[in-house]
Amino acid sequence: MNKKAVILLSGGLDSTTCLAIAREQGFDIFALTINYGQRHTLEIESAKSVVKNFDVVKHSVIDIDLRQFGGSALTADIDVPKDQSESAMNNIPVTYVPARNTVFLSIALAWAETLGAYDIFIGVNALDYSGYPDCRPEYITSFAQTANLATKAGVSGKEFNIHIPLIDMTKADIIEKGANLGVDYGLTSSCYDPHKNGDPCGHCDACILRLKGFREACIPDPLNYRN
């Protein structure tokens, strides 16, 4: 029997590649999608399409309405910035959702402990951690320590590992890796502010980073940016 792993799967490019990497490493996949009231609920649909494409043991979609708290362009009534300069993108962006990865990882931990899984994958990467504090390796290390103190599993000598396979990869590296593992990026969704028909806007930070990644990887992005 393979080891079990919980994979945080948003339905975006990074988490989908992360899932493919966990599968390549031989884990049985328990995919976890968190519907936190983000503007781009299309992501949830993408996550469902992605798991159909992979050999996933179970997919859980957990609802938690962080919109009650507000505080981010992704969950509150703040405009998603478009066509920003690189320098503006080096600050913490308004699309930062307070404590999001801590909420996500804690829910993943709850499921993992219940399953008897000691491996959790999250697709954070270096491109993000200049902007988002909860994408830095030192944060992930600290969360793992907390997880091991928090749980019955940790107390009884098991150790939780938080895997961050994308951490040192550029967007182009991630896309190349995923393409080699058979990821269909046409199923993934990255845009913060998609058109009503689901097509990406092509102008938010997420679209800009994604397009640059595909360009540098010399792979065409299967999504339709013409609308």
Place this chain on the structure above:
Amino acid sequence: MNKKAVILLSGGLDSTTCLAIAREQGFDIFALTINYGQRHTLEIESAKSVVKNFDVVKHSVIDIDLRQFGGSALTADIDVPKDQSESAMNNIPVTYVPARNTVFLSIALAWAETLGAYDIFIGVNALDYSGYPDCRPEYITSFAQTANLATKAGVSGKEFNIHIPLIDMTKADIIEKGANLGVDYGLTSSCYDPHKNGDPCGHCDACILRLKGFREACIPDPLNYRN
């Protein structure tokens, strides 16, 4: 203007006393109740009654259905143990909910960061931490470190404090303290498995600890155990 604090309020005896202590310390209170699919939803109603009795700025009730994961007598179809011996109560009980306090604290952190609050209160105490790993002081310290790495606030030099004012108190101490601060314990709910009319069972671990506490504090418990 007072400093703001987020208080995790289950509607039980401990968290209600914790709220009263935060108020006594001069904080403006933002009470957070998490409906995680626990058997004893009566707690949610108790939390609503408690906040009416205090000068609370806002009360948020956040739903997150941990029942999807199972794994605890409080969320899955496992019997709540009754009239257990003290030695059985020294092991990790089946009422342990995997990673519960990590999920709760991470949601509190998300709200706190949005509010610009740097103080979070949680009513964990020594009577619990022999059984629940996520009630130990070393766990709380580790969570605070993670919180400060996780957040914009932490990165910009602010520091989150996780207050655990009940940690070294016995149940009797907690009840005496709360009584002095005007807590109406008739509004609180502790039972893991109450009768249909809301009256406590009197036989689960939570009832046994509560009754012992009132007895030792020489204060009558206003709840009705006769049904």
